[in-house]
Amino acid sequence: MLQLLSGDNMRDYLKKLLDEYGQIAENQINGFQADLNLEQFKSACEKTVNNLQGLQIGIKKILDENLYPDLEKIEEINNEDEEELFTVAQKLSSFEKRQDPGLALKIYMALLKKARNDKNDAKILKYLYWCGITQFFCHGHNSALVLEYFEEGAAYAEMYDKFEDPEIRQYVHRCLGNINMSLYGVKEPEKAYIQEKENFAFWNRLIFSGKDKDFPWLNYFLNGLNNRRSSLTELVHKDPQSETKEKINEILDVSISINDLYKKNKEYYTVFGGTRYEFHLWEAQFLSGLISFDNLKENIDKKQAGLADDDYSADAMYIRIQMNSYLIFYASKLDRLKDKKDEIVASLSKKTIDYFSAIPRSVDSGHINVYLRLLATQISDIFDPDEQLDFILKMTTFRHIPTHAHSIMVGKIAKILVKHLIDKNPEIFIGSLKIKDKEEAIKRTDELCNFAEKSGICHDIGKIACIENPYMQIRELTNEEYEIIKGHPEEGMKLLQRDDNNETNLVYTDVITGHHRYYDNNGGYPENIDTGNSENKLMIDIITAANSICAATDVLSRTYAKPKSLNEVCEEIKEEAGSRYSPKIAEILNDKELFDSINKELNDETINAYYTAYLYAWSGGEQ
Numbered sequence: 001m002l003q004l005l006s007g008d009n010m011r012d013y014l015k016k017l018l019d020e021y022g023q024i025a026e027n028q029i030n031g032f033q034a035d036l037n038l039e040q041f042k043s044a045c046e047k048t049v050n051n052l053q054g055l056q057i058g059i060k061k062i063l064d065e066n067l068y069p070d071l072e073k074i075e076e077i078n079n080e081d082e083e084e085l086f087t088v089a090q091k092l093s094s095f096e097k098r099q100d101p102g103l104a105l106k107i108y109m110a111l112l113k114k115a116r117n118d119k120n121d122a123k124i125l126k127y128l129y130w131c132g133i134t135q136f137f138c139h140g141h142n143s144a145l146v147l148e149y150f151e152e153g154a155a156y157a158e159m160y161d162k163f164e165d166p167e168i169r170q171y172v173h174r175c176l177g178n179i180n181m182s183l184y185g186v187k188e189p190e191k192a193y194i195q196e197k198e199n200f201a202f203w204n205r206l207i208f209s210g211k212d213k214d215f216p217w218l219n220y221f222l223n224g225l226n227n228r229r230s231s232l233t234e235l236v237h238k239d240p241q242s243e244t245k246e247k248i249n250e251i252l253d254v255s256i257s258i259n260d261l262y263k264k265n266k267e268y269y270t271v272f273g274g275t276r277y278e279f280h281l282w283e284a285q286f287l288s289g290l291i292s293f294d295n296l297k298e299n300i301d302k303k304q305a306g307l308a309d310d311d312y313s314a315d316a317m318y319i320r321i322q323m324n325s326y327l328i329f330y331a332s333k334l335d336r337l338k339d340k341k342d343e344i345v346a347s348l349s350k351k352t353i354d355y356f357s358a359i360p361r362s363v364d365s366g367h368i369n370v371y372l373r374l375l376a377t378q379i380s381d382i383f384d385p386d387e388q389l390d391f392i393l394k395m396t397t398f399r400h401i402p403t404h405a406h407s408i409m410v411g412k413i414a415k416i417l418v419k420h421l422i423d424k425n426p427e428i429f430i431g432s433l434k435i436k437d438k439e440e441a442i443k444r445t446d447e448l449c450n451f452a453e454k455s456g457i458c459h460d461i462g463k464i465a466c467i468e469n470p471y472m473q474i475r476e477l478t479n480e481e482y483e484i485i486k487g488h489p490e491e492g493m494k495l496l497q498r499d500d501n502n503e504t505n506l507v508y509t510d511v512i513t514g515h516h517r518y519y520d521n522n523g524g525y526p527e528n529i530d531t532g533n534s535e536n537k538l539m540i541d542i543i544t545a546a547n548s549i550c551a552a553t554d555v556l557s558r559t560y561a562k563p564k565s566l567n568e569v570c571e572e573i574k575e576e577a578g579s580r581y582s583p584k585i586a587e588i589l590n591d592k593e594l595f596d597s598i599n600k601e602l603n604d605e606t607i608n609a610y611y612t613a614y615l616y617a618w619s620g621g622e623q
Contacts, residue, residue: 071110101138177220196224402557404613411456462492541582
């Protein structure tokens with residue numbers, strides 16, 4: 001028997017782990033009082049960092065020296081300790097708190113490994129579900145791994161009647177119901193539709209068997225139909241002028257089925273409520289010509305009239321953002337509504353965006369990202385480029401204190417690098433931002449410096465789509481979390497794309513997409529881009545270096561790793577010049593004047609950056 005995973009020792013370690021996470025929650029920077037001045041804030045930060053670093057040492061010991069190694073040898077654990085581990089994982093992956101879903105997933109995966117070794121079908125099914133759902137809700141939706149977990153779990157439907165425990169039978173329903181959700185995530189809508197029909201045939205049989213009749217499996221079928229409707233609507237949105245009759249008729253049929261099922265089985269439905277299903281029917285009726293656009297808008301206005309201004313529930317957000325966004329979309333894209341476009345956009349766009357901007361910082365980032373992606377398709381028609389960027393920043397980077405502060409500092413360091421390059425080697429900017437010669441580069445110094453600073457501020461906007469875990473800074477990322485984090489450049493690029501190909505936005509999107517890609521394109525991420533083809537290559541290289549300098553020297557938010565000195569980071573950049581970093585950027589780091597300027601900025605401005613981010617968080621984005 002392993003020492004850690006034996007009796008009281010394991011329980012003591014796991015209790016200590018959860019207690020320390022609780023202490024961390026009480027010591028977060030965004031938990032300080034709102035009326036601190038800079039000196040008080042600095043003192044509080046120092047105390048917080050000391051606490052976090054101390055806690056990090058304890059957590060690292062529990063994880064790296066005890067729990068992780070023993071999870072690799074999980075087959076030696078007894079049943080009592082297995083249940084203890086499962087209980088801890090449930091707490092860590094709770095959808096309400098999400099203390100540490102990355103660690104929870106590691107525990108579920110280890111328990112699944114043990115169940116496979118024991119050839120225990122009931123436990124294999126149970127842990128397949130928990131691995132899949134934790135990966136889905138806490139580590140990003142578009143993962144083929146999620147589908148693998150649910151498909152393997154759904155295969156146990158063949159053994160459904162052999163499971164005596166109703167709880168285990170429920171995992172069959174859950175895996176079946178979540179397959180179509182995962183298939184839509186990996187862009188396989190037709191396979192999802194086939195799966196939904198198979199699921200319904202399976203569930204229909206259970207109605208007559210009387211088994212598990214109280215389990216709300218109909219929720220999953222409803223969600224499947226809803227996903228089908230969304231997929232069909234997406235096709236119509238790609239070419240709204242064509243309004244393919246076959247697809248529109250299917251949208252109407254699916255929407256009618258959704259509403260009929262809901263009305264007949266309300267007591268079984270626990271997901272959301274009836275609001276969005278009614279809207280789906282109205283939208284289908286509008287597309288089919290059964291009701292007018294005015295009728296559609298009138299129905300939605302009645303729904304909104306019953307909401308409180310500060311209602312940010314899932315249904316309220318759906319009504320105020322998604323429904324209004326679709327009204328704006330149809331008014332903008334359908335020729336037969338062109339006379340209504342100006343009126344609809346003017347009346348709904350500001351109202352919708354103001355509501356969205358006021359969403360409390362406590363609201364889960366997953367909800368924020370869904371609606372932000374929806375609004376991003378319309379913002380370029382409503383905002384000019386600067387307004388668009390400001391809005392996106394408020395809803396992404398600025399919502400998270402460490403990311404906001406980091407981005408401020410990346411911008412400041414990038415500005416110093418640009419100013420130095422213009423002073424010493426202005427011809428390096430020829431070709432960037434359409435600059436024709438070194439004289440023009442010198443003349444546009446302020447513009448280039450501002451571009452660099454703003455590029456640094458916006459480079460991480462895609463992180464809104466990644467896992468929201470307040471404890472990330474006290475331990476290294478798990479492999480699963482790292483794979484999700486690697487998606488933030490592409491997510492950020494999607495938020496700033498514009499139909500008008502605005503040159504200002506192209507600089508920002510290139511920087512956002514390329515700042516983790518190696519200079520020689522033989523490493524980093526995303527792997528499918530070549531930054532060498534970008535007119536903005538120099539700005540990408542500058543932000544890449546500034547990002548590394550800031551991240552490696554940060555003592556306030558990345559307490560899981562010992563911060564490096566600026567000299568250490570600069571030496572690493574020089575060593576990797578030509579591969580990871582630009583040789584031109586590496587070369588200028590030899591300049592003592594530049595080195596001293598960056599060092600002074602890090603020493604003097606880091607705490608101010610955190611204070612700025614902290615004030616913004618406390619003011620609700622008004623400062």
